[in-house]
Amino acid sequence: MTISRPLTTALLGGALLALSTLTPAQASEDLARKKACLACHQVSKAVVGPSFADIAKKYKGDKKAVDRLAGKVRKGGGGVWNMPMGPMPAQGQVNEAEAKQLVTWILATN
Numbered sequence: 001m002t003i004s005r006p007l008t009t010a011l012l013g014g015a016l017l018a019l020s021t022l023t024p025a026q027a028s029e030d031l032a033r034k035k036a037c038l039a040c041h042q043v044s045k046a047v048v049g050p051s052f053a054d055i056a057k058k059y060k061g062d063k064k065a066v067d068r069l070a071g072k073v074r075k076g077g078g079g080v081w082n083m084p085m086g087p088m089p090a091q092g093q094v095n096e097a098e099a100k101q102l103v104t105w106i107l108a109t110n
Contacts, residue, residue: 028105048085052109070099
């Protein structure tokens with residue numbers, strides 16, 4: 001079976017249009033889900049780790065927060081929240097660009 005060129009173009013165009021309708025917030029929430037952030041964090045409720053809203057409140061106005069927190073996502077860290085489960089473990093499955101995207105989204109949480 002051969003698909004005609006106009007049909008292929010239309011199908012690809014439709015797929016690209018569908019992908020482009022994701023807002024940055026939706027894309028980042030999808031990334032948080034994909035990278036398992038939501039296993040320990042929720043948007044508005046502390047679970048194993050602090051809520052994204054609490055993180056956003058704590059770092060509001062901190063110009064260095066994205067870089068600092070992206071580093072904590074990738075390398076782990078503690079001593080800030082005193083959560084019963086201990087410090088956040090390193091998330092090696094998250095690359096630097098993804099960590100910055102996630103942190104930017106988290107800091108925009110209201």
